[in-house]
Amino acid sequence: DGWEGLKGFDISPEGVKMDDGNGPLSKLFDQSKGMPMYVVQARKGVQDEAIDEADPEKSIRSKMWMLPTMEERDKTLVAPRLARSFQAAKTEEERRLIGEHVDTLPTIYESLVKMDQFAFTFGMQAQLAADLARDPNFSGNEEQIRSLKEGLGLRTPGDDFWMPVGTLTANMDPEDKVNLLSHIVPRFGSGNVQQEAALQTFVAALTPTFATIKAKCPDMSDGDVQLLGTELLAAEILQPGRSTRAEFATWLGAMSDADLTAYLSRRKAFKEDAVAERKAMQAERAAEEARVEAEKEKMMEQARKAREERTMQFNPENGKMEEIKK
Numbered sequence: 001d002g003w004e005g006l007k008g009f010d011i012s013p014e015g016v017k018m019d020d021g022n023g024p025l026s027k028l029f030d031q032s033k034g035m036p037m038y039v040v041q042a043r044k045g046v047q048d049e050a051i052d053e054a055d056p057e058k059s060i061r062s063k064m065w066m067l068p069t070m071e072e073r074d075k076t077l078v079a080p081r082l083a084r085s086f087q088a089a090k091t092e093e094e095r096r097l098i099g100e101h102v103d104t105l106p107t108i109y110e111s112l113v114k115m116d117q118f119a120f121t122f123g124m125q126a127q128l129a130a131d132l133a134r135d136p137n138f139s140g141n142e143e144q145i146r147s148l149k150e151g152l153g154l155r156t157p158g159d160d161f162w163m164p165v166g167t168l169t170a171n172m173d174p175e176d177k178v179n180l181l182s183h184i185v186p187r188f189g190s191g192n193v194q195q196e197a198a199l200q201t202f203v204a205a206l207t208p209t210f211a212t213i214k215a216k217c218p219d220m221s222d223g224d225v226q227l228l229g230t231e232l233l234a235a236e237i238l239q240p241g242r243s244t245r246a247e248f249a250t251w252l253g254a255m256s257d258a259d260l261t262a263y264l265s266r267r268k269a270f271k272e273d274a275v276a277e278r279k280a281m282q283a284e285r286a287a288e289e290a291r292v293e294a295e296k297e298k299m300m301e302q303a304r305k306a307r308e309e310r311t312m313q314f315n316p317e318n319g320k321m322e323e324i325k326k
Contacts (some may be wrong), residue, residue: 001021001046003040003043004048005041005043005233006041006042007040007041007042008038008040008299010036010037010038010303010306010307011037011164012035012036012037012307012313012314013148017131031134034287035220037314037316041048045060045067046062047063047066048062048063048323049088049098051095051098051099052093053086055082056082056083056086056087057079057080057082058123060079060086060100060102061075061079062097063099063102063103064078064079064102064105067102067103067106068106069104069105069106069109069110070105070109070111073122074109074125074126075078076103076285077122077123077125077126077129078126078129078133081126082098082102082130082134083131083132085086085098085130086098086099086134089134093136094134096135097134097136098133098134099175101133101135101138101139102133103133104132104133104139104140104290105129105133108128108129108132108133108140108141108148109129109144109146111145111148111149111154112128113123113155114151114154115152119174120174121275123176124174124178126173127178128181128182131178131182132148132181132182132185132186135182135186135262136186137152137186137187137190138185138186139290142189143188143189143316144173144185144186144189145177145190145203146164146188147185147188147189147207148185150162150241151165151166151184151185152179152181153166160200160203161199161200161203164203164206165184165206166201168206168210168226169206169221169226169230170226171207171221171223171226172223172226172227172230173223176223176227179232180234183230183238184199184202184234184238186198187238192240193241193312194240194241197240198237198239199238200237200239201235201237201245202234202237202238204245205233205237205245205248205249206229206230206233208227208249209232209233209252210225210226210229211254212249212253213228213252213260214224214262215230216256216257216260217253217257217260220264221272222259222266227264228260228263231249231263231267232248232252232263236248236251311323311324312324
């Protein structure tokens with residue numbers, strides 16, 4: 001990361017065996033004389049101070065160059081997600097905060113790297129990290145990170161919030177739980193009394209909300225009931241000033257089974273669109289990897305040809321480039 005126009009040149013003395021890719025043991029039996037020598041040239045990239053609206057992914061990647069903790073794989077997965085969030089942002093303030101919050105990613109990944117990679121895939125980790133970083137209320141403060149760890153099961157969940165939330169949403173799909181985490185974690189550590197009250201109202205309203213939905217839609221699966229209930233509560237209760245618990249109960253009680261089913265269908269459509277986007281992104285990445293591999297092979301072929309046709313070589317005895325005598 002951080003370099004552009006990278007090129008390599010082989011200036012090894014004549015007779016030095018090229019690395020044929022057969023592994024380290026091949027070097028033990030290498031009868032060639034001298035040491036392979038290579039020269040690399042590149043231009044140091046300039047990190048974007050502001051996100052370029054024409055190519056937000058490139059700017060976000062440049063802001064990730066020097067970030068610790070994150071692997072190249074993580075940066076590759078997070079950058080396009082944050083870029084899409086940047087393009088979808090409705091205000092200049094939202095776009096500005098997305099750029100600033102890139103610096104919170106290492107703090108998030110310090111927790112995510114401890115997760116089981118099979119149960120909590122790299123893609124799910126990247127989605128959670130991007131969702132948190134794009135939230136205007138997320139700053140990566142101590143209370144938010146503690147809440148994130150409790151929500152992920154990396155520390156004992158508190159009896160007043162994460163224990164009941166985890167128990168009551170046990171039937172939700174893992175991807176939907178990740179989405180729920182991204183709704184809840186930024187609400188912690190605000191220092192706002194109303195926000196703290198909204199969190200307690202959220203957890204207290206889970207059981208009656210699920211019961212009301214199940215009564216109206218008896219054929220709906222438990223996982224869908226929990227998904228629908230948490231989505232409605234997150235939209236109306238987690239945001240201070242949106243609805244009181246009584247107002248929410250009245251609104252939910254007035255909804256028909258058709259209303260609830262339609263809401264659930266719209267929510268699932270977002271997930272289906274996300275899956276389609278992910279497949280398209282994976283196809284693009286596979287095509288790019290194939291292109292890079294072909295470019296590497298082309299460069300190797302050029303290196304072989306240059307070795308055969310070159311007229312100068314480096315003399316390690318005098319440190320000078322000399323003409324090859326043929």
